[in-house]
Amino acid sequence: xxxxxxxxxxxxxxxxADKETIKVKGSDTEVNLxxxxxxxxxxKNDNLLxxxxxxxxxxxxxxxxxxxxxxxxxxxxxxxEEEDLFKDxxxxxxxxxxxxxxxxxxxxxxxxxxxxxxxxxxxxxxGTYTNWSQLIKKDQPINIYGRQSNSGTHEFVKMVLxxxxxxxxxxMNGNAQILEAIKAxxxxxxYVGAGxxxxxxxxxxxxxTIFTDTSIAVSPLDEGKIASGDYFFQRPLFQxxxxxxxxxxxxxxxxxxxxxxxxxxxxxxxxxVKQSL
Amino acid sequence: xxVNKRELTDWVFKQAFKATGLITIALLGGIFIMLLYNSISFxxxxxxxxxxxxxQWDPETNYSILPLIVSTMFVxxxxxxxxxxxxxxxxxxxSEFAPKKLQVILKPIIEMLAAIPSVAIGFLGIVLLGPxxxxxxxxxxxxxxxxxxxxxSIMALPTIITISEDAINAVPKSxxxxxxxxxxNKWETLFKVTIPAGFPxxxxxxxxxxxxALGETxxxxxxxxNASAIPKNFLDSVRTITATIAIEMGEVPYQTxxxxxxxxxxxxxxxxxxxxxxLGEYFANRLxxxxx
Numbered sequence: 001x002x003x004x005x006x007x008x009x010x011x012x013x014x015x016x017a018d019k020e021t022i023k024v025k026g027s028d029t030e031v032n033l034x035x036x037x038x039x040x041x042x043x044k045n046d047n048l049l050x051x052x053x054x055x056x057x058x059x060x061x062x063x064x065x066x067x068x069x070x071x072x073x074x075x076x077x078x079x080x081e082e083e084d085l086f087k088d089x090x091x092x093x094x095x096x097x098x099x100x101x102x103x104x105x106x107x108x109x110x111x112x113x114x115x116x117x118x119x120x121x122x123x124x125x126x127g128t129y130t131n132w133s134q135l136i137k138k139d140q141p142i143n144i145y146g147r148q149s150n151s152g153t154h155e156f157v158k159m160v161l162x163x164x165x166x167x168x169x170x171x172m173n174g175n176a177q178i179l180e181a182i183k184a185x186x187x188x189x190x191y192v193g194a195g196x197x198x199x200x201x202x203x204x205x206x207x208x209t210i211f212t213d214t215s216i217a218v219s220p221l222d223e224g225k226i227a228s229g230d231y232f233f234q235r236p237l238f239q240x241x242x243x244x245x246x247x248x249x250x251x252x253x254x255x256x257x258x259x260x261x262x263x264x265x266x267x268x269x270x271x272x273v274k275q276s277l
Numbered sequence: 278x279x280v281n282k283r284e285l286t287d288w289v290f291k292q293a294f295k296a297t298g299l300i301t302i303a304l305l306g307g308i309f310i311m312l313l314y315n316s317i318s319f320x321x322x323x324x325x326x327x328x329x330x331x332x333q334w335d336p337e338t339n340y341s342i343l344p345l346i347v348s349t350m351f352v353x354x355x356x357x358x359x360x361x362x363x364x365x366x367x368x369x370x371x372s373e374f375a376p377k378k379l380q381v382i383l384k385p386i387i388e389m390l391a392a393i394p395s396v397a398i399g400f401l402g403i404v405l406l407g408p409x410x411x412x413x414x415x416x417x418x419x420x421x422x423x424x425x426x427x428x429x430s431i432m433a434l435p436t437i438i439t440i441s442e443d444a445i446n447a448v449p450k451s452x453x454x455x456x457x458x459x460x461x462n463k464w465e466t467l468f469k470v471t472i473p474a475g476f477p478x479x480x481x482x483x484x485x486x487x488x489x490a491l492g493e494t495x496x497x498x499x500x501x502x503n504a505s506a507i508p509k510n511f512l513d514s515v516r517t518i519t520a521t522i523a524i525e526m527g528e529v530p531y532q533t534x535x536x537x538x539x540x541x542x543x544x545x546x547x548x549x550x551x552x553x554x555x556l557g558e559y560f561a562n563r564l565x566x567x568x569x
Contacts, residue, residue, distance in 0.1 A: 079530055168514075
């Protein structure tokens, strides 16, 4: 009997002692990438377990707050209301930008439009322009295909253009559905993650280059321009963690910065962070 | 076993069953209180007048449930327009005209329709019905209220058919015999005697089917395009209450106005479906009493 207890203790001990778990939760945009990184990380470090789950940036940050996650993936900046909640609990936050995402605007390849100004784009997406004739020589109503409002992509486009989306904008379930809709609809305009058009087929669609009053037209597929931060619709992907947990998560964060980590980020259709950061 | 012991077991089991019943009620009450509690936090910040009369749902600036309610009604009423005639006539056929052999095959097949996962039906809406609708009506995209209505009618059909069939079956045979004896043919008997006699049961069927259509989430989320403007016709994209909650719950910052707003619209939906289900139950009970 004594021995039995001994084994029990041993069993419990082996479960807890040398295997620490880092729980990563948050953005659905980042979840696939985080899983790939965690898998590759695990091949070399099998004494540190990493569990990754999605659910959205908001959920990730909330989980970090109530202690059910160690790292919160977020495709947006933490907002003020959330920051206050952390202050209330006097938790210090640190953040880490592990990759960059670019957003591509796509139209049907039958639409005579190759390049667009951010101001005109804002007018289209907010519903000020409702017909292509207000912009180019084509008399067709504009159909907007966007992501659902829980998507970080949707939030990001809304924020950088400083607009409210037209209520007539259709909200699709994901990148694939948007591309399918654009292929079928000559008068549609939509936005998707650039990684998605790099990997997927571009038959029947056209990726618009974007310019502002001060910059030249840049394509979201131009890696050099994105590395130098010149594309208008690029955003950092954040990982938030509690400052006091730094020692615990350090190894994983360093792995993400390593050559292997950057390769994974790149092959998943995201862009590595500017070196100067 | 002595009498005391028997009485004790009797008492224990009675209490156990009572407890299970009460748990269900407590769950319902608990959910309602939670929804209400969070809704109150919402109405402390946004006036109910704006909530019910505004024209746009655009979180952080405009919290108006009106477009969502109109969208939900479009899809639900549209689905009923398709499902009611189809469902009641199918039920009438099965119980009055179908030969015994066909009846035995048809009933389980119809019930199997209820077992198709809603996400699979939504998928059909995207890849099959959507392109079909856009071709048929010459519009650019087929994700709209009509698409959602058709899919929801498919999902509500099993409920409507099963309950209508029970209602029609429950009409006493003497009614039909009297009608036939007076020289009415089978069709006249069905439309002028059997269906009117089973009417409360048919209403119950429709109400429960409608409750199903109102609460359905995944299918409408996938197939209706989710544009948050007030729809003008069935070819406009719509965004129902259920889809809005499902879409926005994932990313909403917790304990904020937007978060409470989602509870508020959930509470409204809860009240709507509760009333409709109660109506359904009321008519179902009337049918039971009527036949006793």
